Amino acid sequence: MSGILVVLEQQEGRVRRVSLEACATAVRLGQGAVSALAFGPGAEGLAEAVGSQGVEQLLVLSASPFDRYSSDAFAHAVVQVVRQTEPSLVLFGATAFGKDLAPRVSGLLMAGLASDVTAIEADGDDVLITRPVYAGKAFQRVRIAGTPKLVSLRPNVQPAGAGGGAPARVSVPTVDVPAPRAVVTGTERSGEQLELTEASRIVSGGRGMKAPENFRLLDELAAVLGAAVGSSRPVADEGWVPHSYHVGQTGKVVSPDLYVAVGISGAIQHVAGISNSKCIVAINNDPDAPIFKVANYGIVGDLFQVVPALTAALKAHLDAS
Amino acid sequence: MKIAVLVKQVPDTATRIQLAADGSGIETANIKWVLNPYDEFAIEEALKLRDQHTGEVVLMSFGPARVEEAIRQGLAMGADRAVWISDEGVADVDYLGRAQILVAALQQESDWDLVLVGKQAVDDDAAQTGPLVAALLDWPQAMVVLGLAVDAAGRRITATRELEGATETVELPMPAVLGAQRGLNVPRYPTLPNIMKAKRKEVRHTHAAELGLDAAELTAGRRVRVEGYQLPPPRPEPKVLTGDPAEAAATLVKLLHDEAQIL
Numbered sequence: 067m068s069g070i071l072v073v074l075e076q077q078e079g080r081v082r083r084v085s086l087e088a089c090a091t092a093v094r095l096g097q098g099a100v101s102a103l104a105f106g107p108g109a110e111g112l113a114e115a116v117g118s119q120g121v122e123q124l125l126v127l128s129a130s131p132f133d134r135y136s137s138d139a140f141a142h143a144v145v146q147v148v149r150q151t152e153p154s155l156v157l158f159g160a161t162a163f164g165k166d167l168a169p170r171v172s173g174l175l176m177a178g179l180a181s182d183v184t185a186i187e188a189d190g191d192d193v194l195i196t197r198p199v200y201a202g203k204a205f206q207r208v209r210i211a212g213t214p215k216l217v218s219l220r221p222n223v224q225p226a227g228a229g230g231g232a233p234a235r236v237s238v239p240t241v242d243v244p245a246p247r248a249v250v251t252g253t254e255r256s257g258e259q260l261e262l263t264e265a266s267r268i269v270s271g272g273r274g275m276k277a278p279e280n281f282r283l284l285d286e287l288a289a290v291l292g293a294a295v296g297s298s299r300p301v302a303d304e305g306w307v308p309h310s311y312h313v314g315q316t317g318k319v320v321s322p323d324l325y326v327a328v329g330i331s332g333a334i335q336h337v338a339g340i341s342n343s344k345c346i347v348a349i350n351n352d353p354d355a356p357i358f359k360v361a362n363y364g365i366v367g368d369l370f371q372v373v374p375a376l377t378a379a380l381k382a383h384l385d386a387s
Numbered sequence: 388m389k390i391a392v393l394v395k396q397v398p399d400t401a402t403r404i405q406l407a408a409d410g411s412g413i414e415t416a417n418i419k420w421v422l423n424p425y426d427e428f429a430i431e432e433a434l435k436l437r438d439q440h441t442g443e444v445v446l447m448s449f450g451p452a453r454v455e456e457a458i459r460q461g462l463a464m465g466a467d468r469a470v471w472i473s474d475e476g477v478a479d480v481d482y483l484g485r486a487q488i489l490v491a492a493l494q495q496e497s498d499w500d501l502v503l504v505g506k507q508a509v510d511d512d513a514a515q516t517g518p519l520v521a522a523l524l525d526w527p528q529a530m531v532v533l534g535l536a537v538d539a540a541g542r543r544i545t546a547t548r549e550l551e552g553a554t555e556t557v558e559l560p561m562p563a564v565l566g567a568q569r570g571l572n573v574p575r576y577p578t579l580p581n582i583m584k585a586k587r588k589e590v591r592h593t594h595a596a597e598l599g600l601d602a603a604e605l606t607a608g609r610r611v612r613v614e615g616y617q618l619p620p621p622r623p624e625p626k627v628l629t630g631d632p633a634e635a636a637a638t639l640v641k642l643l644h645d646e647a648q649i650l
Contacts, residue, residue, distance in 0.1 A: 173522025
């Protein structure tokens with residue numbers, strides 16, 4: 067048992083960023099050779115991207131039934147590859163894909179899984195893991211007994227490597243899986259909205275926005291910043307924005323570089339969901355709003371004046387630089 | 388249609404989490420315990436399916452005696468009966484151990500058509516129980532479900548599940564495990580008559596040994612071991628700007644560029 071296997075996720079022929087972060091993390095741990103497993107048509111084309119992160123070998127399963135996602139078939143395939151290559155650690159991204167697949171693999175292998183991990187460090191042959199609980203109100207320190215150890219990594223937390231490694235060596239493992247039962251038959255993009263859990267910048271609005279049409283102000287600010295748009299829970303519950311915008315303990319837990327909270331008072335559930343952000347900016351007309359207690363920077367004022375002013379100031383800054 | 392809903396009791400999301408003095412866990416003294424919010428969506432969906440297709444909805448919960456309160460809440464929503472699996476002797480189990488216990492409880496009965504869970508519990512946020520139970524039962528799964536169509540006669544399910552910035556349609560046969568996401572439905576509030584009725588509904592009590600499991604082995608064999616807890620690092624003192632919006636905005640942009648180095 068040695069080496070690390072990274073289960074990759076690809077989107078239209080490109081490796082998802084979280085998978086590159088997982089590859090770089092695996093290399094950084096320095097616990098043996100790093101291999102990666104990719105599914106779907108064009109998987110062999112990922113050799114360069116993962117090689118640049120230091121991955122030595124790329125295992126590809128591109129043919130049917132791996133041309134469309136099936137949690138049961140994919141889990142059986144991962145299990146067979148793990149039995150053939152005997153890694154001590156298997157890394158997944160804690161995305162919709164990884165959160166669906168990793169625990170299923172855990173159940174089949176009877177191997178321990180730590181999910182949505184924010185820190186992992188080598189400790190001899192072992193790993194020390196930190197993962198948030200209660201949406202980030204606290205953190206657990208965890209060890210996994212036995213091998214292989216399974217870990218899913220929260221996106222946008224671990225750095226991806228600088229690149230520069232040679233392309234990974236491609237090979238095709240032999241697997242024999244039962245006919246897929248749960249099969250994906252279609253995928254639909256939900257508009258142009260950037261995904262909150264993967265965004266490096268987020269602009270969120272709360273009740274202070276007063277009406278759904280005022281989210282236009284946030285869209286304009288987000289466009290200048292290249293940010294995703296989110297919301298507090300009450301405005302999603304009221305239907306001002308889709309549920310997928312809701313940031314907080316029972317919505318999306320986010321970890322961007324920059325989080326701008328506009329007209330959000332800062333309920334404990336919302337604050338928990340953003341507490342892993344590197345920099346928080348609060349804009350609110352109430353100087354006593356709890357959101358200011360967790361913010362790095364704040365502007366006390368009327369958001370209907372402050373937000374357009376901020377959009378204009380950012381535009382001027384970007385034009386000048 | 389016979390449907391099991393696996394439910395968990397968790398601290399109310401308004402709870403300010405504090406650590407026990409020795410850091411070995413969280414301080415539970417003043418916590419208000421509630422039914423996991425995502426489990427309410429699972430129960431609601433099970434009730435809708437039962438009312439459409441007839442059958443019964445059975446709640447199952449693993450934990451200490453206090454979980455009966457969460458079970459009663461689910462019964463007051465309209466579930467028919469419940470099984471409480473006591474954590475006596477197995478309080479310290481990992482995700483796999485908990486899934487094994489729930490699966491053993493499910494296997495005390497037969498003819499299940501569906502097992503519903505919340506997509507995750509808002510205490511450990513692990514999101515593992517659904518897929519683990521599905522793997523151990525060797526049933527197909529669909530997690531983070533936003534929409535559901537069940538063809539009871541054809542024993543087929545079409546589920547819409549949430550991805551990052553997209554949704555996908557999954558087709559799977561029954562029996563299956565489904566994980567409910569917010570947006571799947573609007574959970575009903577228990578009415579007073581239903582709360583009264585729930586007090587008389589059957590809650591069968593069992594425990595690991597009665598389910599044929601070795602409590603000592605489950606505890607000793609746990610793979611994921613929590614060594615301690617810590618609180619997030621304190622956030623720095625905020626810099627708060629007031630006054631003319633245009634000036635404040637310009638100052639903020641300068642701070643984000645020069646000091647935070649984000650722009």
